[in-house]
Amino acid sequence: MNIAIVASGSGSKRHHILSVARELGRDHHVTIYSRRNSSEGKPKTRVAPGVTVEHIDVGPARDLSANEVAPYLNDVGEYLMKRWRQDRPDVIHAHSWTGGLAAVAGAKDLDVPVAHSFHTVDPARVTLERALGRRARAVIAGSGDEESALIRIGVPRNHIAVVPYGVDTERFHRQGVTASRGTTKRLVHVGPLTPERGAQTIVRSLQGLPDVELVLAGGPDPEQLDDDLDARRLRALAEQLGVASRVTILGQVKRAAVPKLMRSADAVVTVPREAPTGIVALEAMACGVPVIASSVGAHLDSVIDGVTGLLVPPDRPSRTARLARELLTDPTLRTALGYAGADRARSRYSWERVSQELVRVYEAACA
Numbered sequence: 001m002n003i004a005i006v007a008s009g010s011g012s013k014r015h016h017i018l019s020v021a022r023e024l025g026r027d028h029h030v031t032i033y034s035r036r037n038s039s040e041g042k043p044k045t046r047v048a049p050g051v052t053v054e055h056i057d058v059g060p061a062r063d064l065s066a067n068e069v070a071p072y073l074n075d076v077g078e079y080l081m082k083r084w085r086q087d088r089p090d091v092i093h094a095h096s097w098t099g100g101l102a103a104v105a106g107a108k109d110l111d112v113p114v115a116h117s118f119h120t121v122d123p124a125r126v127t128l129e130r131a132l133g134r135r136a137r138a139v140i141a142g143s144g145d146e147e148s149a150l151i152r153i154g155v156p157r158n159h160i161a162v163v164p165y166g167v168d169t170e171r172f173h174r175q176g177v178t179a180s181r182g183t184t185k186r187l188v189h190v191g192p193l194t195p196e197r198g199a200q201t202i203v204r205s206l207q208g209l210p211d212v213e214l215v216l217a218g219g220p221d222p223e224q225l226d227d228d229l230d231a232r233r234l235r236a237l238a239e240q241l242g243v244a245s246r247v248t249i250l251g252q253v254k255r256a257a258v259p260k261l262m263r264s265a266d267a268v269v270t271v272p273r274e275a276p277t278g279i280v281a282l283e284a285m286a287c288g289v290p291v292i293a294s295s296v297g298a299h300l301d302s303v304i305d306g307v308t309g310l311l312v313p314p315d316r317p318s319r320t321a322r323l324a325r326e327l328l329t330d331p332t333l334r335t336a337l338g339y340a341g342a343d344r345a346r347s348r349y350s351w352e353r354v355s356q357e358l359v360r361v362y363e364a365a366c367a
Contacts, residue, residue, distance in 0.1 A: 001362065004089035006080070006106075007034040008069070008099035013119060016165055016277070017095060018047065023355035025050025031089070035076060037063045054083075066098050073101050080106025091115060091362045093140075097125055100132040113137035113365035120276045121149040130154040137365040140358070142276060143298040161361045164301060166354035167282040169346050172259050174288035174338070179257070179264040184246075185212045185328045188265035190258060190280050191272070193219040193230035193249070198271035198294065201317050203234055205269075206243040208321030212328065213246045217261055222251035262287045266334065267327050273314045275299045282349050285309065285341030290334045292323050302349065308341040 003024060007017050021030045025048050032047075036055040045053045056079050059072040084092075084106055093115045094103035100116050107114055116136040118129060133139045133155030141147040141162045151157055187209075193199045199216060206214055216234070225231045231249055238244040253261060262268055268284035271294040275281075278298030284291045285302070291309035293299040303309035310323045327334055347353070 001028040001359070002087075002090045003028050003030045003362065004084065004092045004103075005030060005032045006092065006094040006099040006103045007032050008066070008094075008096040008102075013095065016279075019166060019168060019351050020355055020358065021051045022048040023351040024358070028359075031087075033080060033083070035059060035064075035069065035072065036061050056080075066096065069098050073098060074105065076102040077105025081108060084110060084112070088112065091366055093117065093358075093362070094136075095119065097122065097129055097132060100136070101128075104132070104135060113362075115140055115361060115365055117142070118146070118150070120274075121146065121153060126153045133159060138361050140361060143278070143301045145297050145300055146276065161357075161364075163354060163357045163361060164349055165277040165279055165282070165298065166351045167279065167286045167345055167349045169286050169350045171256075172262070172283045172286035172345070174263075174342050176263060176287075177260050179260040181264045182213075185209075185266050186264060187212060187214045187324060188261060188268050189214065189216045189218070189270065190253075190262070190268065190283075191218045191270065193228070193234055196273045198269075198273070198314060199230070199234055200237060201271050201315055201320060202269050203237050203243065203247060204241065204317035205321040205324060206238075206246060207241055208318060209324055209328075212324070213248065214243075215248045215250060215261070215265070217250045217253040217258070219249070219251055225249060225251045258283065259287055262289050265289050267292055267324060269320065269324065270294070270299075271312060271314050271320060272296070278302050281309065282345055286345035286349075288338040288342040290327055290337040291341060292320060292327065302344070304340075304344070307337070308344045309337055 024030050030051045032053045036057050039061045047053050056076055058075045091113050092103050094100040095117050103114050114136050115138040117140045130153050139155055139159045141160055142165050147160050147162050189202050191197050219231055220228045238247040262284050267290045269292045270280040275297030281291045281293045293303045294314040295311040305311040312320050312323055
């Protein structure tokens with residue numbers, strides 16, 4: 001199958017797209033079309049067997065927000081139209097509303113099915129996303145929660161297939177090097193240091209967790225932490241609550257070091273207000289580390305409460321502390337959750353499983 005992917009976004013979305021493409025490339029030909037966001041690099045780059053990234057020279061060569069990309073979408077669509085008339089794909093998978101608009105323009109008169117991943121539903125663009133969802137041959141939701149949101153805005157239920165975000169089970173697994181630590185019980189948070197990602201909630205929970213340390217990995221590079229507003233606010237909050245001696249802010253951690261850090265934790269706490277991907281919980285589960293996750297978004301699918309992890313409403317530091325106390329004082333529970341989480345991550349969320357489900361969606365769209 002000749003698969004064209006119209007990529008949009010950065011960070012976890014870009015990582016997800018590349019990871020899926022590498023797995024698809026084992027049996028199919030995949031081309032990722034992406035607007036150039038750097039002045040470096042060749043027009044085409046082979047990133048894995050069967051996978052090529054083709055850069056589109058439109059707009060400034062730097063990362064742009066969706067709104068900043070919008071004025072260039074017509075040019076991207078024209079490029080895709082010319083390109084696909086030379087090399088017609090069997091199926092097109094567009095990501096985000098920007099990728100969807102470009103893909104629809106590029107596929108005009110080609111009779112090639114378009115599958116669409118929105119990743120999140122934007123309340124400001126309901127009319128546009130509804131139209132794209134109705135036009136696509138398949139709409140791929142990352143979780144049951146996203147599926148419900150798409151149905152609410154008017155995307156036909158029979159257009160939607162739920163295919164979750166995946167986790168690299170070759171990098172994130174139970175056996176492996178563990179970051180150094182002392183004898184104090186350890187909680188770990190991985191991700192941005194902003195309130196909406198739950199960092200303040202976890203710091204506040206330490207008031208009810210004596211003799212427990214918290215390691216926060218995320219935010220800017222370590223040398224920029226002193227100038228970062230979120231990091232300064234967290235430090236001030238920790239001082240105010242009298243827990244500063246038990247809070248360590250590492251800043252941005254290299255991806256290769258994340259599994260080591262997670263395996264050093266007694267529990268990983270990830271309690272954002274929204275969780276469209278739930279990737280941190282999945283990575284911790286794959287490492288066999290118990291997870292306390294907010295009961296939102298993709299967490300509602302991946303974390304089976306009391307079986308593969310514990311769920312808590314976001315912005316509830318006292319309740320988070322209570323669950324953490326139960327977990328940290330019960331080694332049998334930690335072991336059971338760790339084993340069950342690792343098994344679920346490996347069996348349900350591996351890139352191999354995710355790519356197989358995507359191929360079934362593509363084949364149904366082509367049929």
